Amino acid sequence: MTIKHSYKGSNVALITPMFDDGAVDYDALNNLIDFHIDAGTSSIVSVGTTGESATVGVKEHLKIIKHTIQYSGGRIPIIAGTGANSTSEAIELTQEAKNLGADACLLVTPYYNKPTQEGLFQHFKLIAESVDIDQILYNVPGRTAVNMSVETTVRLSEISNIIGIKDATGDLKVIKELVNNCPEDFLLLTGDDATAVDFLILGGHGGISVTANVTPKQLQKVYMAAIAGNSNLARQANKELTNLHQNLFVESNPIPVKWALHKMGLCPKGIRLPLLVLSEEYRSVIENNLRELKLT
Numbered sequence: 001m002t003i004k005h006s007y008k009g010s011n012v013a014l015i016t017p018m019f020d021d022g023a024v025d026y027d028a029l030n031n032l033i034d035f036h037i038d039a040g041t042s043s044i045v046s047v048g049t050t051g052e053s054a055t056v057g058v059k060e061h062l063k064i065i066k067h068t069i070q071y072s073g074g075r076i077p078i079i080a081g082t083g084a085n086s087t088s089e090a091i092e093l094t095q096e097a098k099n100l101g102a103d104a105c106l107l108v109t110p111y112y113n114k115p116t117q118e119g120l121f122q123h124f125k126l127i128a129e130s131v132d133i134d135q136i137l138y139n140v141p142g143r144t145a146v147n148m149s150v151e152t153t154v155r156l157s158e159i160s161n162i163i164g165i166k167d168a169t170g171d172l173k174v175i176k177e178l179v180n181n182c183p184e185d186f187l188l189l190t191g192d193d194a195t196a197v198d199f200l201i202l203g204g205h206g207g208i209s210v211t212a213n214v215t216p217k218q219l220q221k222v223y224m225a226a227i228a229g230n231s232n233l234a235r236q237a238n239k240e241l242t243n244l245h246q247n248l249f250v251e252s253n254p255i256p257v258k259w260a261l262h263k264m265g266l267c268p269k270g271i272r273l274p275l276l277v278l279s280e281e282y283r284s285v286i287e288n289n290l291r292e293l294k295l296t
Helices: 026-039 058-070 087-100 115-128 150-156 170-181 193-201 217-227 229-239 243-248 256-264 281-290
Strands: 009-013 044-046 078-082 104-108 134-139 162-168 187-190 206-207
Touching: 009 193, 009 217, 026 058, 026 115, 026 217, 058 078, 058 087, 058 256, 078 243, 087 104, 087 115, 115 134, 115 150, 115 206, 134 150, 162 170, 170 193, 187 193, 187 243, 193 206, 193 217, 206 217, 217 229, 243 281, 256 281
Parallel strands: 009 044, 009 206, 044 078, 078 104, 104 134, 134 162, 162 187, 187 206
Antiparallel strands: none
16 A cells, blocks of 8 residues: 555654743754654654644744744644634634645644534545645544544545544544445554554654654654564664553643753753643653663
8 A cells, every 4th residue: 555645654643842941942842853864754744733732822832833944944744733612713724834835734623622523524624625735633532522423524535625534532442443335545643652553553653752752763663663564663762662661641731742852951841830740750750761772
């Protein structure tokens, strides 16, 4: 099977580096972009959940996307996080991301207002009809309080510029159903690092990963082995990352991953309220992982 898009393998859900006062550190962002280009990451997701989309304003959100696109200079595809629980706002963000030169947009299911399955279908359908850019659905019920059904995803997969889905349910029955029911070239990405290898072995094409922020080269090796059907190599290479996959969620994402990158010297430790810097009790857990992986 041929996937015609550029997002096969490991795509990073990039953090937004910040100073202690919460201001964006654009120099650190440049360094992170170079870090992923050098590591062979398939694409960068700019201002998704891990990029703290919930706490950046609309103008700042677009400024970060613009900077990421301009600095990357076509060296790596950029997927802009443009989802919202307001359909009109999601359309506005998606249109602006297209204008800025994004390669695709990632659109999370509307959070908090708990739409019906038909509401979800009409929401994504209208965004796709309103903005001519490749769009990737994002189902993460643990964050949004709504779970998009496989049936709704299959209906949406028939819309030409809805090219795939990031599924972060962690439910492997879902990937089996998506493989069996979606078009052959519909992009199936996992958003759950802990179950990613199994997802890919079952027919997924890649992932949008939190762990990729920390170990991009290693994770690309894992993902490509799993996609190629080399399950033994994939599982073996993933073993040393297992604890990291779990521990990057000891507190709400992106709290732990930002601490990890701070300890690696890649960004300051800043994060925005209502999230706080990683609690003292968990710092040694993350730091031990980094030492085990020879990252500090």
